[in-house]
Amino acid sequence: MSGTTVTTDKPAATTVGRKPPRLARRAAKRRGGPRKRPSVLLNILMTVMLLYALLPLFWLVVNSTKTQAALFSTFGLWFGGKFALWSNIHQVFTYDNGVFLRWLGNTVLYVVAGAGGATLLATLAGYGMAKYDFPGKRLVFAIVLGAVAVPATALAVPTFLLFSDLHLTNTPWAVIVPSLVSPLGFYLIWLYAAEAVPTEILEAARIDGAGEFRTFFVISSRLLTPGVVTVVLFTVVATWNNYFLPLIMLSNPNWYPLTVGLNDWNQQSFTAGDQSVYNLVVTGSLLTVIPIMAAFLYLQRYWRFGLATGSVKG
Amino acid sequence: MAVNSTVAAGSRAAPRGRGRRERGRARWAGWAFVGPFLVVFAFALIVPIGYAVYLSLFRQQLIGGNAFVGLSNYRVALSDPQFWASLRRMLLFLVVQVPVMTVLALLAALALDSARLRWAPLYRLSIFLPYAVPAVVASLMWGFIYGSQFGLVARVRSFLGGHFPDPLSSNWVLTSIGNVVTWEFVGYNMLIFFSALRAVPGELYEAAEIDGATQFAIIRWIKLPALRVAIVVSLIFSVIGSLQLFNEPEVLHFLTPDTIPANFTPNMYAYNLSFAGQEYNYSAAIAIVMGILTVIIAAAVQWYGRRRAA
Numbered sequence: 302m303s304g305t306t307v308t309t310d311k312p313a314a315t316t317v318g319r320k321p322p323r324l325a326r327r328a329a330k331r332r333g334g335p336r337k338r339p340s341v342l343l344n345i346l347m348t349v350m351l352l353y354a355l356l357p358l359f360w361l362v363v364n365s366t367k368t369q370a371a372l373f374s375t376f377g378l379w380f381g382g383k384f385a386l387w388s389n390i391h392q393v394f395t396y397d398n399g400v401f402l403r404w405l406g407n408t409v410l411y412v413v414a415g416a417g418g419a420t421l422l423a424t425l426a427g428y429g430m431a432k433y434d435f436p437g438k439r440l441v442f443a444i445v446l447g448a449v450a451v452p453a454t455a456l457a458v459p460t461f462l463l464f465s466d467l468h469l470t471n472t473p474w475a476v477i478v479p480s481l482v483s484p485l486g487f488y489l490i491w492l493y494a495a496e497a498v499p500t501e502i503l504e505a506a507r508i509d510g511a512g513e514f515r516t517f518f519v520i521s522s523r524l525l526t527p528g529v530v531t532v533v534l535f536t537v538v539a540t541w542n543n544y545f546l547p548l549i550m551l552s553n554p555n556w557y558p559l560t561v562g563l564n565d566w567n568q569q570s571f572t573a574g575d576q577s578v579y580n581l582v583v584t585g586s587l588l589t590v591i592p593i594m595a596a597f598l599y600l601q602r603y604w605r606f607g608l609a610t611g612s613v614k615g
Numbered sequence: 616m617a618v619n620s621t622v623a624a625g626s627r628a629a630p631r632g633r634g635r636r637e638r639g640r641a642r643w644a645g646w647a648f649v650g651p652f653l654v655v656f657a658f659a660l661i662v663p664i665g666y667a668v669y670l671s672l673f674r675q676q677l678i679g680g681n682a683f684v685g686l687s688n689y690r691v692a693l694s695d696p697q698f699w700a701s702l703r704r705m706l707l708f709l710v711v712q713v714p715v716m717t718v719l720a721l722l723a724a725l726a727l728d729s730a731r732l733r734w735a736p737l738y739r740l741s742i743f744l745p746y747a748v749p750a751v752v753a754s755l756m757w758g759f760i761y762g763s764q765f766g767l768v769a770r771v772r773s774f775l776g777g778h779f780p781d782p783l784s785s786n787w788v789l790t791s792i793g794n795v796v797t798w799e800f801v802g803y804n805m806l807i808f809f810s811a812l813r814a815v816p817g818e819l820y821e822a823a824e825i826d827g828a829t830q831f832a833i834i835r836w837i838k839l840p841a842l843r844v845a846i847v848v849s850l851i852f853s854v855i856g857s858l859q860l861f862n863e864p865e866v867l868h869f870l871t872p873d874t875i876p877a878n879f880t881p882n883m884y885a886y887n888l889s890f891a892g893q894e895y896n897y898s899a900a901i902a903i904v905m906g907i908l909t910v911i912i913a914a915a916v917q918w919y920g921r922r923r924a925a
Contacts, residue, residue: 382683
């Protein structure tokens with residue numbers, strides 16, 4: 302085996318094309334023997350897990366409809382007091398001169414620039430690793446693998462000091478630049494491109510005189526789409542939910558993303574003598590969760606989850 | 616354009632011996648693709664690692680400013696009771712939370728794959744949904760639920776007359792944080808396992824049925840072996856995640872500063888050393904120690920996984 306190949310002990314994946322969901326479902330139904338009766342016990346156990354997963358979210362929805370006073374005085378898992386959802390939302394967006402809207406805008410900026418850039422860079426690089434042989438390739442693999450093992454959050458302090466020396470802290474760049482690196486995305490695209498882009502197509506394009514980048518953008522990028530969507534999901538969730546990095550990099554609330562801003566409100570509520578805004582923390586949390594969940598539920602259909610363990614299907 | 620020698624997937628060797636001249640022209644094309652990623656990677660990861668190592672070798676002295684102290688910071692770290700306390704807490708978290716979550720995820724994935732659920736996609740999506748919730752929001756929600764002021768648990772406790780543990784008391788707070796982390800990631804791991812199960816060829820099951828294998832035999836001899844790689848990958852992710860534990864205890868810290876001290880996890884300790892104590896050099900040394908520890912533990916998990924396979 303040549304040392305430059307992807308060396309995972311993955312089960313050899315044979316097909317690449319996305320199976321139509323209905324076929325896949327039928328295939329899934331076929332397995333497990335002839336006894337296809339739904340199991341009552343399994344359904345009950347899974348319902349318990351479902352309730353566990355949804356309970357805090359239900360709590361969030363219910364409590365977003367309460368006034369701050371009712372938050373303390375009514376039962377947490379049911380509606381109570383005046384229905385205050387609209388006034389809470391209004392208050393979230395107007396409190397402190399509408400700083401929440403600013404945080405929302407910042408978050409969108411960090412997601413578009415950070416996750417978008419990370420996906421683009423990871424896709425180009427993973428594709429380059431899968432489809433080209435070049436001097437130093439093994440070294441690239443070794444360096445990326447080695448650096449990934451070092452916990453990213455452990456590097457936060459040195460990164461902060463470095464960015465501080467470069468006068469990048471308290472600017473959007475401090476959040477965007479570290480978000481641009483997705484070693485996981487790089488690795489996933491590498492695996493995916495090796496299977497999904499036939500070398501023969503690239504050779505045919507070369508014979509027709511297409512440049513390497515043109516081949517990539519016109520032909521390969523389409524074949525890579527399912528893998529790319531998977532990476533988009535990972536990076537979007539990671540940047541939307543990022544907390545530690547912006548927490549250390551930013552001290553100016555005008556550049557906060559939603560996560561840091563919300564926790565700021567929460568701390569303000571706990572600090573004695575300050576104004577508590579628990580209802581804003583709860584409703585703001587709900588408003589933070591809704592867009593990412595909508596994106597998530599929409600994109601998950603395309604998610605190639607098996608990529609994480611090296612199988613191209615699934 | 617030159618015909619490039621490409622590296623295909625798996626063990627297919629790259630075609631060798633194509634014209635040297637032809638190869639030479641496209642030899643560097645790969646760099647054009649990999650280059651931009653590597654530049655950012657170097658700036659955002661490699662340089663900070665180097666800088667952390669550099670910082671960890673110095674100390675800010677009262678007299679004489681910044682002085683080279685060699686490995687002294689590391690010696691201090693290894694005999695620092697605060698650091699050891701955080702490390703012990705985190706290892707306890709690791710050996711309890713990670714197995715519990717992994718087993719739950721495994722059971723859920725096997726249930727999804729069993730074709731004996733009535734609303735499998737509903738279960739799959741709902742259990743996975745918390746993965747999309749930011750750790751900050753997850754911790755805030757659970758914190759409110761745990762809390763004594765308008766917490767759900769407070770209600771349950773007063774209903775039971777105090778016979779229910781206080782989730783934020785020092786005995787239970789680590790478990791409560793484990794619950795938040797499990798809630799966030801059990802669905803994610805479930806899907807990793809589920810997609811590995813989906814990749815098992817159906818013929819295997821048909822053959823097992825012809826042989827009259829029971830469901831448990833099928834799980835033991837077909838499904839679990841098929842899950843081996845997925846389990847190792849998921850364990851490595853979980854271990855790295857646990858070693859970096861920060862967001863959940865940091866958010867809950869404001870709810871219960873007495874039971875979640877500033878050195879609750881190594882990562883919180885390093886953060887507070889830097890940003891509250893200005894001890895950047897010492898904090899860098901702790902970060903490096905944690906990095907090395909992560910590499911060792913992750914490698915051990917992987918080694919164990921491979922050995923079991925052989």
